[in-house]
Amino acid sequence: MSDPISCADGKLRSGCQTRGVGAAGGALLCLLLVAPPSALSAQSPLPPLREQAAIRMQWLRYRLDSVLPGLMRTHGIQMWVVCGREYNEDPAFFSLVAPTSSSMGRRTILVFFDRGAGQPLERLNLGYGGPFYRAVRDTALARAAGSWGADRFTLLRRVIDERNPASIAVDISADDAFADGLSAGDFEQLQAALGPEWMARVRHADGLVLDYLAVRAPGMLEWERRLMEIAHQIIATAFSREVITPGVTRADDVAWWARQRLNDLGLDTWFMPYVTVQRRGVNGDTLQNPVVLPGDVLHIDFGISAMGLRTDTQHMAYVLQAGETAPPPGLLAAMRNTNRLQDIVMAELRPARSGNDVLEASLAAMRAAGITGTVYSHPVGDHGHAAGAYIGLFDRQERSSGRGEVRVLPDTWYSIELQATTPVAEWDNQPVAVYEEEDAALDAGGATHWILRRQTDFHLVR
Numbered sequence: 001m002s003d004p005i006s007c008a009d010g011k012l013r014s015g016c017q018t019r020g021v022g023a024a025g026g027a028l029l030c031l032l033l034v035a036p037p038s039a040l041s042a043q044s045p046l047p048p049l050r051e052q053a054a055i056r057m058q059w060l061r062y063r064l065d066s067v068l069p070g071l072m073r074t075h076g077i078q079m080w081v082v083c084g085r086e087y088n089e090d091p092a093f094f095s096l097v098a099p100t101s102s103s104m105g106r107r108t109i110l111v112f113f114d115r116g117a118g119q120p121l122e123r124l125n126l127g128y129g130g131p132f133y134r135a136v137r138d139t140a141l142a143r144a145a146g147s148w149g150a151d152r153f154t155l156l157r158r159v160i161d162e163r164n165p166a167s168i169a170v171d172i173s174a175d176d177a178f179a180d181g182l183s184a185g186d187f188e189q190l191q192a193a194l195g196p197e198w199m200a201r202v203r204h205a206d207g208l209v210l211d212y213l214a215v216r217a218p219g220m221l222e223w224e225r226r227l228m229e230i231a232h233q234i235i236a237t238a239f240s241r242e243v244i245t246p247g248v249t250r251a252d253d254v255a256w257w258a259r260q261r262l263n264d265l266g267l268d269t270w271f272m273p274y275v276t277v278q279r280r281g282v283n284g285d286t287l288q289n290p291v292v293l294p295g296d297v298l299h300i301d302f303g304i305s306a307m308g309l310r311t312d313t314q315h316m317a318y319v320l321q322a323g324e325t326a327p328p329p330g331l332l333a334a335m336r337n338t339n340r341l342q343d344i345v346m347a348e349l350r351p352a353r354s355g356n357d358v359l360e361a362s363l364a365a366m367r368a369a370g371i372t373g374t375v376y377s378h379p380v381g382d383h384g385h386a387a388g389a390y391i392g393l394f395d396r397q398e399r400s401s402g403r404g405e406v407r408v409l410p411d412t413w414y415s416i417e418l419q420a421t422t423p424v425a426e427w428d429n430q431p432v433a434v435y436e437e438e439d440a441a442l443d444a445g446g447a448t449h450w451i452l453r454r455q456t457d458f459h460l461v462r
Helices: 024-035 049-074 139-144 151-163 185-201 205-212 220-238 251-264 330-346 355-368
Strands: 081-084 108-113 122-126 134-136 169-170 202-204 274-278 296-303 311-320 371-375 412-424 432-442 448-450 459-461
Touching: 024 355, 024 432, 049 205, 081 151, 081 185, 122 151, 122 274, 122 371, 134 151, 151 185, 169 185, 185 202, 220 296, 220 311, 220 432, 251 296, 274 459, 296 432, 330 355, 330 371, 330 432, 355 371
Parallel strands: 081 169, 122 134, 169 202, 311 459
Antiparallel strands: 081 108, 108 122, 274 296, 296 311, 311 432, 371 412, 412 432, 432 448
């Protein structure tokens, strides 16, 4: 099949031709990929890696200087210790260090110490140093250590003895993976090094870790919007005759095309895209990798990973039958129900509310509007299913402990993920689920808005 956004030789460059993608397709993506404002490379929709690192360093400086100190005081933590080893990194690590950092090495211990109001946090890296951290080393101690990195705990004890922190937070959590980065082996060595006196001051850092990872830095939004534009355009092409030949193309062919397209652009995904099919006379989306036929309703789940950010998008498409120029009215009504449910969740998503509160209010408003659906929205940002409040789960539409009780914060992003199921008259009142997922932002004042835009009409495969 032809490549909708490439020149004849398969390379992206100025003047590339788009073929049959339509107004929502290749022309805009060609412009975005070849000549966006920052003069991007003809081979990638992103700037060179060195420029990407410089941009991400600005974000890191802001989060370390302007976000973390306030959060430590809010959560009553004077010292935060983040510890891990190569191939067993703490989940928070890569959001705390330079984007050029590839691992925690033989062992890395980061220490953040609040020296008091009006003073910046002290940031220490025991062993390695690096941008924004002061290195703490003892070469003789390292040579004498019985195993690689074992000296770090002796160094940590020295740091604690010198500073006498009232509280020491470590990443242990029964509820959340992001805050559970301290391995059992490292915890045993931590206990041995600190002893009973200091261990009595150790507490879990759950809330601090989740809030730090959730809050977005200025400048991130522009790049998230660019990535979402790319996601929308790839989906628009995937759901077109550029990729789908009805009666020939299978659902998995479409998913693999989308993933390959990301790879060709030098981008990555954080999960395997997938495509499902709903068909008149077939119960739900139970078809397993079917050949796509006229009259089918298609759904894709697709996410991009780049610049230390993630996107998460779900869109719907309809395969036109002979003589059709639009989906049947019943399907259009189903799309409107899902859009209405999106409006409801966006209106209920407000700072200081728990994810459970948002879920309950959204479901009550949904039922009052006569809509049948489910809400399973989640934070997005440094990770795809990111730190922050969970607003329902696909298979759990009631209050839940853990992430359901986490509070919504300003300056955070959410994937508004949900579905509404509507009987379609033209399908003999067979229920059709319209799945939608778009990323939204809460600004500093707590107002919500779509980062890019949402889908209001089916993609059409002609």
